[in-house]
Amino acid sequence: MLKRRPFRLLIAGVLLALLFPQARGITLALIGVGALCYGSLRPRAKLAIGGGAVLIVAIAVVCARWNVHSAMTKIVARAADGTYTGQAEGKHGPIDVDIEVRAGRIQSVAITRHDENTKLEPVVSALAELPGRIRTGNSLAVDAVTGATETSDGIRMAAYNALAATMPDPPRVRWISRAVLFLTHADLGRETFFQLAIVVTVILFVDFVVQAVLVTNTGQALNCMNCQACVGVCPVRHVEGDVPLPMQLVTQTRLGNYKRVEELAQYCVGCGLCAAKCPNGISPLNIAGSAIEAKRRREAEDIGTQPQEVVP
Numbered sequence: 001m002l003k004r005r006p007f008r009l010l011i012a013g014v015l016l017a018l019l020f021p022q023a024r025g026i027t028l029a030l031i032g033v034g035a036l037c038y039g040s041l042r043p044r045a046k047l048a049i050g051g052g053a054v055l056i057v058a059i060a061v062v063c064a065r066w067n068v069h070s071a072m073t074k075i076v077a078r079a080a081d082g083t084y085t086g087q088a089e090g091k092h093g094p095i096d097v098d099i100e101v102r103a104g105r106i107q108s109v110a111i112t113r114h115d116e117n118t119k120l121e122p123v124v125s126a127l128a129e130l131p132g133r134i135r136t137g138n139s140l141a142v143d144a145v146t147g148a149t150e151t152s153d154g155i156r157m158a159a160y161n162a163l164a165a166t167m168p169d170p171p172r173v174r175w176i177s178r179a180v181l182f183l184t185h186a187d188l189g190r191e192t193f194f195q196l197a198i199v200v201t202v203i204l205f206v207d208f209v210v211q212a213v214l215v216t217n218t219g220q221a222l223n224c225m226n227c228q229a230c231v232g233v234c235p236v237r238h239v240e241g242d243v244p245l246p247m248q249l250v251t252q253t254r255l256g257n258y259k260r261v262e263e264l265a266q267y268c269v270g271c272g273l274c275a276a277k278c279p280n281g282i283s284p285l286n287i288a289g290s291a292i293e294a295k296r297r298r299e300a301e302d303i304g305t306q307p308q309e310v311v312p
Contacts, residue, residue, distance in 0.1 A: 005207065013028070013030065016203070020199060021185055023195075024183065024185045027196075065177075069141040071160075075163050076101065079163045084099055086159060086161035091151050094114075095155055096113040097155060099134075099162050109132075109135050122146060123148045123151050125148065147187060147191065217287070220286075230278055230282075245267055245268065246268075259295060264288075
């Protein structure tokens, strides 16, 4: 299973979603699109399934947000007069909030303790602005500060927990609503996209290295410098317009595009001059044979038959 790129990228995507919560929703969306692209369904079926999934997720998010908004609005009206203290998890630890309610109106909101990173401007804005938004709107269902969603959520939930602790049956934020919002969370700031681009680039780079290592007898493809010394001595040299034959056999193997390797291998005459000329001692012919064998082995596994042997 790990020898197949879609499964490896799926695992990497899930780990990224768990470890990089600012882009969890984006990551899971990319995983879904990738699953459809690699599937064997017809284009119309993929479109129908993808569109249906988007619609279902959109409805789920709307319902979850409505549940949260309703609970955090109603709880203020139900609260008895007094000053209450609550706690919830922010991005870097617990956040303590004091909230005072009189005659169904929020009189004051104060953050008494937190461990958030005050070197980040969005976090500073959330800590400074959100208490005022809650008091002015007389509701805990206020918008989060962009770039500090987890800190904003921690402040709102701390105030909610403070009021809920005084009631025998407070308006509830349902667990399914929490799950939906957790899975679709995305802090769509410029920093998030920049960080996500870097992380995805690193994952893809590592994956291409792993691809050659995991598939038997194709690891030598990693040593190719793309110098095209092999192309210079190849009697065929370029095929299909301007494709450098020996080098592309190695490059496509390194990328895991074994179908393309099989297509190009039909032009090879098997003279071995490319291997003799390569400064790193790479044999494009042997690498191509291993790639084609791996491709046929996978196809055989999929249909439950024995793979055909490939002789370089």
